[in-house]
Amino acid sequence: MTPMQPFAPADTVAAQGDKNYLFDALIASIHQHPLQWRLMVTIGQPGDPTNDATLPWSDTREQVDVGALTLDQIQSDYNGPCRDINFDPLVLPEGMAPSDDPLLSARSAVYSQSFTRRAGEKELPSAVTPSEVRK
């Protein structure tokens, strides 16, 4: 994913004392305009390793822009739709399949255990509440 908005470092001086300054900057930003990222897919060639994430492919590999992800809304995780589910990397939509990289299965295994622990915990207050998201 490559961002379409130019990179701007966070203003840490003005944010002193505000422990939520990164959250607040994102909330302010998204209220002004949608945020976008391009999804770039790198096409492998025969011989490129698919089972070892430490081995990079040649940078001459063709990259295809397959679309843009646009975020135009923001929500607190309190009662939000992204809670109480596990973002398992091997839960894939039709048309996608995992490579032979054992790291994928390892992540899936570990995510499952951490999800079970998290799901069984008493709910704590959200770091960013619904009212803070509306500012």
Place this chain on the structure above:
Amino acid sequence: MTFFHWLTAAMVLTMLGIGVAMVASLADYHRLVSLHRPLGILILIVVVIRFVNRQYSTLPPFPATMSPQERSVASASELFLYALLVLQPLVGWGMLSAARYPIMLFGSIHLFPILPHNGMLYALLRKAHTVLAYLLFLTFLAHLGAVLFHTWVVRDGTFSRMAPWRVRLSQNERPS
């Protein structure tokens, strides 16, 4: 029919092995869990068919050597095992439902959720799944122990009741 017994035994023991290996593995986890789900549903289906079949079958009699109390214990433990065998796959299906995991069986065949989306419910069922697995294993060990006891100590021909082959009973093994 003894066929259902041996089929179930093979599937359940395989499942226990897969379950244990799966939660302790990293690179093999995905492969094992992808096998675990459809096999679990298959066990549920087979056990239900088996139970229905049992209602319409004549069962071999208890050996003469078994007292009424022993017969009660045997019948109760049989019912307990049926209950565990039905409950465990339902808990598995339920826990995936409560976590809103897509319940993939094979290819794009998947099951619908049978419980509402609830993180705490998932966590409870996930732990129940482990508890039931241990219970199943312990019940199997008790069952195996009882069979061996009857076969090698009491020598009352109990095994022949479930043997997949035809057995000629010796005089002291004939049921009352």
